[in-house]
Structures are given as C-alpha cells and as structure tokens.
Amino acid sequence: MRNLLIFIFIISLIIQGRNGQTEANSSEENDNKIEEGCTAKNGCTTTSKTNLNFDQDESHEKSKYFSPELSSNFYPSINMERYNFIRSYYSILRFFVSIYFILINSIFSLYNSFLPSKTVNWINASDKLFIPAHIAAEQIRENKLKSRDLVLAYIERLKIVNETVNGLTQNNTDALNLAEKCDKELANMTKEKRNELAKTKPLFGVPFTVKANIQVKGFITSRCNLYEMNSPPSTVEATVITRLLEAGAIILGITSMPNNGVSWAVDDSACGVVNNPHDTRRMSGGSSGGEGVLVASAGSLFGIGNDIGGSVRIPAYMNGIFGLKPTTFPNHTIPVDGILPKFTDYQPASEMLTMGPLVRYASDLPLIMSVLANKPLNYYSKELDLSKLRLFYLEDLDVLISEALHDEQRNVIRLVKNFFETKHNVKAQKVQFPLMNRVWELWGLTGYANSTFGFSELPSLAKEVYSGKSNYTFIQLELSILQSFTTPKDSKELEFVADKKQKLRDQLNNLLGKDGILLLPIWPTPPPFHHIEPFTPWNVLYTLLFNVLGCPAISVPVGKSRQTNLPLGVQFISSTFNEEILIGMARFMEKSFGGWVKPGHVSPTFLNNKMPVHDEI
Known part of the structure; x- marks a missing residue:
C-alpha cells in the first residue's frame, strides 16, 4: 500500500506539473470569453442580476503576457512547441484533469468506506465549556466563576478529546496554579479594582492554546518537526502571546501542526495525524490543525494560529468554527514576530504571513482582536449596518489544476x-476578477517554497516524507515544483507580475471601500479524507489568493451538511484594515445561522438544506 501511494503521488505530480504549465492559457481564454462589463465607477446598480467584470488587461498587455519570450521564461522546462501543443488542446486537458479528480476522490471514498467514522464524545461535558471567552472573563471578575474551575474543566476535557483528535503536543503543567493565583488575587481586590481589570486585563483567568510554531517562553517551539521536538524551551516570545498573557489569559498548551507548517492538513507530522472531530477519517485542515480540532471539540476556549495561505481559515472551515486572517499589506494589523521558521526574512512572504485567532464564538472576536492588535476594547465591536452594507459574491475561480467547486459548496454561497x-x-452583486484566476502566477512572486531539488529526486524525497524522517512535506515538494514554473526569472517578469498583483489589489479595495464585503467559497470540497492532500494540493486557491493580496478574510460556519453532517462554511473578504466589518459580519452570521455546532450533533440551521429556520431571522 505504501509503494502504491508513493507511485500515485509521483504520477499526480507529473500531471499537475504539466497542467500548471497551462494556467496562463486558461486565464487568457477566460479573459477572451468575458464581455466588457460595468465597473463600480460607471454607475452600476447593485442587483443580483448584474455582473461586475474587472478585466483591465488591455489587448496589448495580454499579448505581452503571453509573448513567446515571457512564456518560455515562465516555463523553462518545456520548449515553445510543447507549450503551444498543450495550449491547443486545453479543453481536452481540462477533461482529463476532471477525470483525475474523480478517480482520486473515488479511490479515497472507497477506501474510507471500510473505516469507522468517529466523533468526539460529549458525555459529561461540563457546562463551563460552553461559556464564551468574553462572558467567562466577566464572570470571573464578578466572582460568579472561578478561574480554577474553568481551567480545570478544559484540562479534563483536553484529556478526553485529545485521545480522539490528537491536537495537543505540549501541556502547560502550571495552568491550574496560574488559575488559582488569579482567584486569590481577585479575592483580595475591591470592587473598583475588579472593574478596572476589564480595561487592564480583559482576559483575566481565561484559558487558550497556541500553535506549535509560535514562540512562547518556557515551551519548545517544535513546529512538529522531527529534528526540533527535543529542542530547548524558547527564551523569547511572540508579541501577540505577550499581549494575551499581559491581558490575564492562561496558556493551556501547545497544539499540533504539519511539519514546519507547510501543508493544508496535519497528516505528515512528528506530532502525529490530527483528526477532524466531526469524522475522524477526515483531515483537520492546516496548518493550524491542532487549534481547529481542539477549539471545535471544546478542548480549548480559543486558539492562536498563523496564516500564510489559509492556515487559520482552512482548519476553521473544516472544523466548523470561526477563523480570522487580519491585514498583512501594506502593514500588519497585528505583529507577526515569533513565528518559526522565519518566513519574514524574505519580504514578499512577509506580506502574506500573519497571526490570527480561531474561536468557537464569533462574539469573542472583538475582545480577542483588540488585545492582539493593541486597540481599544470597543474598536472591533461595531455592529453590521445592513442599511450601508454592499454585498458582492463570487461563486468560483477557474483554475485548471484546482478541483472544481462542488455543488454543495456552491449552494452554500447561493444560500x-x-x-x-x-x-x-x-x-448581492456577482463580480468577476479575471486576474484572480492567475492566483498561482501572482503567488510566484513570493519565493515562499524555493526549489532545492530536481524531478529525479522526487521518488526518494517522497519516500522520506512518507517515513516521517524528512524536513519536507508532500505539499512543500509540490509547491517547489510549481514555483519553478511561476517564479519570475528576470526583472521584466518581476515588474510585470508585481504590477498585475497591485492592479488586482486596487480593484478589490476600490470595489469594497468601507462598507463592502465579498462573499466566496473557502474550499472547493467538503472536509477531505486523510492523506488526500498530496493528490489535490492546489485546492488552497480560495484562501491563498487573499494572502497574496494582503487583505483581511474570515471563515464563517454555515451549519452542517444533511448528506455528511460535516461543517459547511463561507469566506468573507473586506478592504485593507477593515477587520471590524468582517467581525461584525461574523457576529451577525452567528446569530442568524447558529454558528458553531457540536461535532456529532445535527445542525438546526437548515430546513431541507435550503434556508435558515432560526426565529431571529
């Protein structure tokens, strides 16, 4: 079975690599098919029947982009004749790619049909686990809840759920002592000093967890890398962690992630496989997978992850919780120091990387984000103003090497x-951004996964990754191969692609302004089965795109599927530094659609999977 998986992986790399060579062609064909549409500046009415097209690639720019010189530089491993041949048979190639995805999904579905599906256990779960963080902090200050009781409830819950999901890699053995210390301090405080805590230490006595690649004093920053698991504890600390601790929060533990964080699942990691609490046969999402499963299982009240391609939003979606990626360009909303390895050493990658919270309750986001961003406590508390809201939506992206959007995911957007x-x-107004279909060419600017090997080394490297003794992940190998095609090879290419990236960024910011939100999918499929990610590596396009652009994005749960009882979700995008409108939208959606649903429980949100049935709607 091991050799078969490696063989399929190598074949899929070859197919995906050749398909990657036609990405620019796909975009050009799409551009040619798109008629000239209205723009936000020429007085379009906002109706669901009108499409906005943002095709600003003039014909001379198109010919420049697809000139023989530029094409051959983008794809140095093939000659122009082969390139033209693939371009000529694009439709046939698309057909075979569709067959490929059907085959891969069928194989994994068949194999997993023989495996038991398990969910986390809710028997004897403490009521304290279902108190949102901001309410828990208030109750602790008012002496209605002991920090020790809350922390103990989570410690006991962690022991139970971690046997199922395997999301925790290090315990904080001092957590209970710290909680008791909080209670003792409160016992000696006057009412005035307790009230002052709401401003100075708004998370006093509240527990949380931290991803394994974030530096925390006294804990090993293992990154779930085999060669870092026994490293000495960190002597430095990420700024966001210091801010949370100074706000009175208590670390419960450190959570699992894929090797070095370069994967959309936690399936090849020194910390072990992390399971989805809704169905243990399925992946947790990544790379903040440990945070996703523990927050969703009530093993953590909230978690801190990081996101360079979707690593907060993907596990949030797959586990049915909320995950926010703040702004990263032109500046970061929250500090990004303290993440290992230090991607920020290379500037284009630093424009993509950020810390971000994962929460069960959207109502906790204003408080947590105010601490992370060092803003006033009411800074992110703005309610969504429906009278001013301008809603845009995009159903899918046309990228050949990524899996087509599944019907259920499309239906959620429409719902x-x-x-x-x-x-x-x-x-809601439908929009089209042709440049978004070129996400991988735009991503090629980052230099994120520099290739250090050739195709001849793939079999041995794949075996090494499979054995768990490698510094690579399967996804990292594939990203390196794709980047060998997409990274600009000279200053002319660099300038051209950078210009396209800025043009798309300007188009999006100009469209959304202060009161606009873009609705779109977050992942093209339901939460996938374990170990499928090397065969479908490019499904990350819906989240990666907004790391490339640097604008804020949030993953929001929208009930569960009637067919699979797995989480459903959508993604919302706002203009740069406009996180407050996304948080307002998340809180509104939580009230309207129910928010987080316990793994293993049926969502009350949908009636025949068509419309919400909550009383408040």
Whole structure:
C-alpha cells in the first residue's frame, strides 16, 4: 500500500506539473470569453442580476503576457512547441484533469468506506465549556466563576478529546496554579479594582492554546518537526502571546501542526495525524490543525494560529468554527514576530504571513482582536449596518489544476446570498476578477517554497516524507515544483507580475471601500479524507489568493451538511484594515445561522438544506 501511494503521488505530480504549465492559457481564454462589463465607477446598480467584470488587461498587455519570450521564461522546462501543443488542446486537458479528480476522490471514498467514522464524545461535558471567552472573563471578575474551575474543566476535557483528535503536543503543567493565583488575587481586590481589570486585563483567568510554531517562553517551539521536538524551551516570545498573557489569559498548551507548517492538513507530522472531530477519517485542515480540532471539540476556549495561505481559515472551515486572517499589506494589523521558521526574512512572504485567532464564538472576536492588535476594547465591536452594507459574491475561480467547486459548496454561497436578499433586502452583486484566476502566477512572486531539488529526486524525497524522517512535506515538494514554473526569472517578469498583483489589489479595495464585503467559497470540497492532500494540493486557491493580496478574510460556519453532517462554511473578504466589518459580519452570521455546532450533533440551521429556520431571522 505504501509503494502504491508513493507511485500515485509521483504520477499526480507529473500531471499537475504539466497542467500548471497551462494556467496562463486558461486565464487568457477566460479573459477572451468575458464581455466588457460595468465597473463600480460607471454607475452600476447593485442587483443580483448584474455582473461586475474587472478585466483591465488591455489587448496589448495580454499579448505581452503571453509573448513567446515571457512564456518560455515562465516555463523553462518545456520548449515553445510543447507549450503551444498543450495550449491547443486545453479543453481536452481540462477533461482529463476532471477525470483525475474523480478517480482520486473515488479511490479515497472507497477506501474510507471500510473505516469507522468517529466523533468526539460529549458525555459529561461540563457546562463551563460552553461559556464564551468574553462572558467567562466577566464572570470571573464578578466572582460568579472561578478561574480554577474553568481551567480545570478544559484540562479534563483536553484529556478526553485529545485521545480522539490528537491536537495537543505540549501541556502547560502550571495552568491550574496560574488559575488559582488569579482567584486569590481577585479575592483580595475591591470592587473598583475588579472593574478596572476589564480595561487592564480583559482576559483575566481565561484559558487558550497556541500553535506549535509560535514562540512562547518556557515551551519548545517544535513546529512538529522531527529534528526540533527535543529542542530547548524558547527564551523569547511572540508579541501577540505577550499581549494575551499581559491581558490575564492562561496558556493551556501547545497544539499540533504539519511539519514546519507547510501543508493544508496535519497528516505528515512528528506530532502525529490530527483528526477532524466531526469524522475522524477526515483531515483537520492546516496548518493550524491542532487549534481547529481542539477549539471545535471544546478542548480549548480559543486558539492562536498563523496564516500564510489559509492556515487559520482552512482548519476553521473544516472544523466548523470561526477563523480570522487580519491585514498583512501594506502593514500588519497585528505583529507577526515569533513565528518559526522565519518566513519574514524574505519580504514578499512577509506580506502574506500573519497571526490570527480561531474561536468557537464569533462574539469573542472583538475582545480577542483588540488585545492582539493593541486597540481599544470597543474598536472591533461595531455592529453590521445592513442599511450601508454592499454585498458582492463570487461563486468560483477557474483554475485548471484546482478541483472544481462542488455543488454543495456552491449552494452554500447561493444560500447566504439569497438570505441577505430575501430576509434583509440587501442585494448581492456577482463580480468577476479575471486576474484572480492567475492566483498561482501572482503567488510566484513570493519565493515562499524555493526549489532545492530536481524531478529525479522526487521518488526518494517522497519516500522520506512518507517515513516521517524528512524536513519536507508532500505539499512543500509540490509547491517547489510549481514555483519553478511561476517564479519570475528576470526583472521584466518581476515588474510585470508585481504590477498585475497591485492592479488586482486596487480593484478589490476600490470595489469594497468601507462598507463592502465579498462573499466566496473557502474550499472547493467538503472536509477531505486523510492523506488526500498530496493528490489535490492546489485546492488552497480560495484562501491563498487573499494572502497574496494582503487583505483581511474570515471563515464563517454555515451549519452542517444533511448528506455528511460535516461543517459547511463561507469566506468573507473586506478592504485593507477593515477587520471590524468582517467581525461584525461574523457576529451577525452567528446569530442568524447558529454558528458553531457540536461535532456529532445535527445542525438546526437548515430546513431541507435550503434556508435558515432560526426565529431571529
């Protein structure tokens, strides 16, 4: 079985690599098919029947982009004749790619049909586990809840759920003592001093968890890398962790992730496989997978992860919780220091990377983000103003090497769109950004996964990764191969692609402004089965795109599937430094659609999977 998986992996790399060579062609064909549409500046009415097209690639720019010189530089491993041959048979190639994805999904579905599906256990779960962080902090200050009781409830819960999901890699053995210390301090405080805590230490006595690649004093920053697991404890600390601790929060433990954080699943890691609490046969998402499963399982009240391609939003979606990626360009909303390895040493990658919170309750986001961003406590508490809201939506991206959007994911986008239109008279306008279909060419600017090997080394490297004794992950190998095609090879290419990236960024910011939100998918499929990610590595496009652009994005759960009882979710995008509108949207969606649903429980959100049935809608 091991040799078969490695063989399939190598074949899929070859197919995906050749398909990657036609990405620019796909985009050009799409551009040629798109008719000239209206723009935000020429007075378009905001109706769901009107499409906005942002095709600003003039014909001379198109010919420049696809000139023989530029094409051959983008794809140095093939000659122009082969390039033209693939371009000529693009439709046939698309057909075979579709067959490929059907085959891969069928193989994994068949194999997993023989495996038991398990969910986390909720028997005897303490009621304290279901108190949102901001309410828990208030109750602790008012002496209605002991920090020790809350922390103990989470410690006991962690022991139970970690046997199922395997999301924890290090315990904080001092957590209970720290909670008792909080209670003793409160016992000696006057009412005035307790009230002052709401401003000076707004998370006093509240527990949380931290991803394994974030530096925390006294803990090993292992990154779940085989060669770092026994490293000495860190003597330095990320700024965001210091801010949380100074706000009174208590670390419960450190959570699992893929090797070095370069994967969309935690399936090849020195910390072991991390399981989805809704179905243990399926992946947790990554790379903040440990945070995703523990927060969703009530093993942690909230978690801190990081996101360079979707690593907060993907596990949030796959586990049915909320995950926020703040702004990263032109500046970071929250500090990014303290992440290992230090991607920030290379500037384009630093424009993509950020810390971000994962929460069960969207109502906790204003408080947590105010601490992380060092803002006033009410800075992110703005309610969503439906009278000013301008809603745009995008159903899918046309990228050949990524899996096509599944019907259920498309239906969720339409459900949310219809909900705002029919229940709140907010018209949703469909938009098209042809440059978004070139996400991988734009990503090529980053130099994120520099290739240090050739195709001849793939079999041995794949075996090494499979054995768990490598510094690489399968995804890292594939990213390196793709980047060998997409990275600009000279200053002319660099300038051209950088210009396209800025043009798309400007298009998006100009469209959204202060009151606009873009709705789109977060992942093209339901949460996938374990170990499928090397065969479908490019499904990350919906999240990666907004790391490339640097704008804020949030993953929001929208109930669960009737067919699989797995989480459903969508992604919302705002203009740069406009996190408050996304948090307002997340809180509104939580009230409207129910938010987090316990793994193993059926969502009350949908009636026949068509419309929400909550009383408050």
